[in-house]
Amino acid sequence: MKNFSKELNFKTSRSSGAGGQNVNKVETSVTVMWNIAGSEFFNEDEKNLIQNKLKNRINAEGFLFLTVSENRTQLMNKNKAIEKILDIVNKALIIPKKRLATQPSKTQKQNRLDTKKKLSEKKENRRFKF
Template structure:
């Protein structure tokens, strides 16, 4: 897992929604900004992979935004935002293995046909015969 938290910058704002006395005074919502193109932590291939997989989260300037306002404190929201953005980027770097097509074995085919035959016989026995 790559930790690129040194390249992140932060913005704070007031959280939306119900809150009480503090909600209109304290800026607890944290927005994390990360410049994907300007990152020195990742190789060019990794940057291309990140941009392709996270294209919905990256704007035209190459900045990735993530806003967190789950907690009541700015520090906890900042920590959660850093964890989330690192997790999202690391998941984007995973290349899934290609699936190899396999065929069912003779035993599996025979078992399936036997079960079909049993069910067919059972239903045949339920029929009313003249």
């Protein structure tokens, strides 16, 4: 995945939330940006699949954004961002198997009817008869 990580652009910013003295000085939050259309790592079919599955995460210019501020160091956040974006893209490339519709077997149909009949008889026996 070395070629893929060359296509990523990084931007740093100050993390929000508690953090003591460093929170206002050090830019530890990392935003990773990837231009899907300009990627040379994937073919057109894979790009279309990624764009369709991740359309809610892609902006109008065609960039996939991901921000990570879990750790206290910029390097750890950068590594985590690369890991997460790879995971997201790999999951988007998975094509689910088509489900084959099946019919219930004769035994299953018969068991269902038997169960219905038993329940019906049980309720019939509860009725008050004159």
